[in-house]
Amino acid sequence: xxxxxxxxxxxxxxxxxxxxxxxxxxxxxxxxxxxxxxxxxxxxxxxxxxxxxxxxxxxxxxxxxxxxxxxxxxxxxxxxxxxxxxxxxxxxxxxxxxxxxxxxxxxxxxxxxxxxxxxxxxxxxxxxxxxxxxxxxxxxxxxxxxxxxxxxxxxxxxxxxxxxxxxxxxxxxxxxxxxxxxxxxxxxxxxxxxxxxxxxxxxxxxxxxxxxxxxxxxxxxxxxxxxxxxxxxxxxxxxxxxxxxxxxxxxxxxxxxxxxxxxxxxxxxxxxxxxxxxxxxxxxxxxxxxxxxxxxxxxxxxxxxxxxxxxxxxxxxxxxxxxxxxxxxxxxxxxxxxxxxxxxxxxxxxxxxxxxxxxxxxxxxxxxxxxxxxxxxxxxxxxxxx
Amino acid sequence: xxxxxxxxxxxxxxxxxxxxxxxxxxxxxxxxxxxxxxxxxxxxxxxxxxxxxxxxxxxxxxxxxxxxxxxxxxxxxxxxxxxxxxxxxxxxxxxxxxxxxxxxxxxxxxxxxxxxxxxxxxxxxxxxxxxxxxxxxxxxxxxxxxxxxxxxxxxxxx
Numbered sequence: 001x002x003x004x005x006x007x008x009x010x011x012x013x014x015x016x017x018x019x020x021x022x023x024x025x026x027x028x029x030x031x032x033x034x035x036x037x038x039x040x041x042x043x044x045x046x047x048x049x050x051x052x053x054x055x056x057x058x059x060x061x062x063x064x065x066x067x068x069x070x071x072x073x074x075x076x077x078x079x080x081x082x083x084x085x086x087x088x089x090x091x092x093x094x095x096x097x098x099x100x101x102x103x104x105x106x107x108x109x110x111x112x113x114x115x116x117x118x119x120x121x122x123x124x125x126x127x128x129x130x131x132x133x134x135x136x137x138x139x140x141x142x143x144x145x146x147x148x149x150x151x152x153x154x155x156x157x158x159x160x161x162x163x164x165x166x167x168x169x170x171x172x173x174x175x176x177x178x179x180x181x182x183x184x185x186x187x188x189x190x191x192x193x194x195x196x197x198x199x200x201x202x203x204x205x206x207x208x209x210x211x212x213x214x215x216x217x218x219x220x221x222x223x224x225x226x227x228x229x230x231x232x233x234x235x236x237x238x239x240x241x242x243x244x245x246x247x248x249x250x251x252x253x254x255x256x257x258x259x260x261x262x263x264x265x266x267x268x269x270x271x272x273x274x275x276x277x278x279x280x281x282x283x284x285x286x287x288x289x290x291x292x293x294x295x296x297x298x299x300x301x302x303x304x305x306x307x308x309x310x311x312x313x314x315x316x317x318x319x320x321x322x323x324x325x326x327x328x329x330x331x332x333x334x335x336x337x338x339x340x341x342x343x344x345x346x347x348x349x350x351x352x353x354x355x356x357x358x359x360x361x362x363x364x365x366x367x368x369x370x371x372x373x374x375x376x377x378x379x380x381x382x383x384x385x386x
Numbered sequence: 387x388x389x390x391x392x393x394x395x396x397x398x399x400x401x402x403x404x405x406x407x408x409x410x411x412x413x414x415x416x417x418x419x420x421x422x423x424x425x426x427x428x429x430x431x432x433x434x435x436x437x438x439x440x441x442x443x444x445x446x447x448x449x450x451x452x453x454x455x456x457x458x459x460x461x462x463x464x465x466x467x468x469x470x471x472x473x474x475x476x477x478x479x480x481x482x483x484x485x486x487x488x489x490x491x492x493x494x495x496x497x498x499x500x501x502x503x504x505x506x507x508x509x510x511x512x513x514x515x516x517x518x519x520x521x522x523x524x525x526x527x528x529x530x531x532x533x534x535x536x537x538x539x540x541x542x543x544x
């Protein structure tokens with residue numbers, strides 16, 4: 001049977017059937033995705049099962065590949081920033097920030113203090129919105145539907161603030177090389193303060209509803225263990241690595257913008273399991289709130305944008321900058337030949353490295369736990385597969 | 387000792403579930419906490435902020451005049467070739483030739499609402515409108531001509 005299928009299918013399917021052939025008798029190979037609600041996108045997982053126990057997980061990518069890096073080579077330094085919103089669409093603002101930082105490094109321009117603070121404020125609001133969505137979606141994955149609605153209620157408040165100042169709710173192309181596109185909306189400060197007051201009561205509800213729940217804890221604890229060494233060797237960053245005890249917060253280690261002057265903690269847990277990853281993100285939300293509180297009353301006056309030339313030309317050379325998105329380290333690497341468009345752009349996306357540890361984490365667990373592990377990895381597929 | 391731990395585990399587990407259920411009960415009995423709402427069929431109810439980016443429009447004043455000089459700055463700024471500008475030569479009364487806008491073609495189906503064209507425009511001739519209900523039955527309706535028929539450039543804009 002296998003031989004017949006081997007001869008008649010394309011190379012990809014041949015590869016899959018070869019894998020089927022290498023599994024021992026009695027094993028079951030199933031496909032999760034590319035269209036499956038718990039993969040949060042078009043991720044295809046080829047899972048080898050022995051009974052209900054996972055023997056091997058192989059992610060197959062390529063279903064949402066848009067060749068963004070190649071596309072950026074034909075766009076100017078102002079234009080390519082909007083494309084990165086479409087990569088990690090939940091922290092699109094932070095992606096734009098990383099790109100703008102890299103271009104500014106090449107142009108050697110200083111941005112104004114006001115623009116710096118606005119950028120950081122927006123970054124933290126985006127991080128909050130992203131973690132809120134993660135919280136709701138992950139709780140839904142493990143079987144609790146109500147948190148999803150709670151999370152979206154709070155996220156809506158952030159989206160409204162974004163809509164008013166940036167002009168868009170999700171893919172706001174708000175950061176431009178040299179500053180930000182518009183000044184803050186006059187209502188911004190009041191609305192953010194109102195949101196902080198509102199969210200501080202709600203984040204305690206999050207803990208009541210999900211964190212303490214015994215069913216949730218038994219789904220999460222001692223599941224998907226990732227040791228510190230493995231987290232480093234797989235290149236994990238962000239909350240995934242910090243839950244394994246790796247200190248990797250770019251905001252602390254290589255401060256950009258005003259992060260160096262702010263008081264906040266880098267959350268590090270040492271458990272390495274799903275529950276630690278959950279706790280790291282929950283505490284990061286509180287840290288983001290405290291960062292916003294520190295900045296919201298201290299926005300300096302002045303210009304929101306420094307004057308740049310109409311056509312931006314980066315000098316010949318290589319530039320790299322990195323930022324901490326909600327999922328980990330996002331790096332932008334530009335090689336310039338001195339023209340108006342980059343010669344080559346490489347994005348280092350956090351999701352790709354985090355996903356590579358999935359097989360290691362999931363081995364030996366039951367198939368139901370795979371959904372919990374994927375939920376705590378906070379996968380955004382367009383970010384993994386650019 | 388074992389029995390004591392066993393019982394306390396059960397007790398704390400039930401307590402944690404009741405804590406969550408209390409929240410559910412609160413939202414179940416408080417109707418004003420309901421935040422879902424119907425789609426606003428009445429556009430009057432849908433107040434969108436001024437900066438919301440729905441589509442590119444070209445404002446015309448009461449004399450059917452716009453501010454576009456046809457300089458193609460927006461066309462160059464656009465990352466997706468959404469805008470195509472066709473220019474013509476106007477002949478002024480004293481016989482001088484002057485470049486002017488003939489047709490401003492806007493492909494809504496290609497637009498990503500990045501606002502780069504509006505920022506690039508030196509005369510503020512285009513802006514973003516708040517209309518977001520773009521669905522049509524025919525794709526060709528998404529290709530729009532932004533300058534009104536018979537319109538001309540406002541006096542004094544270079």
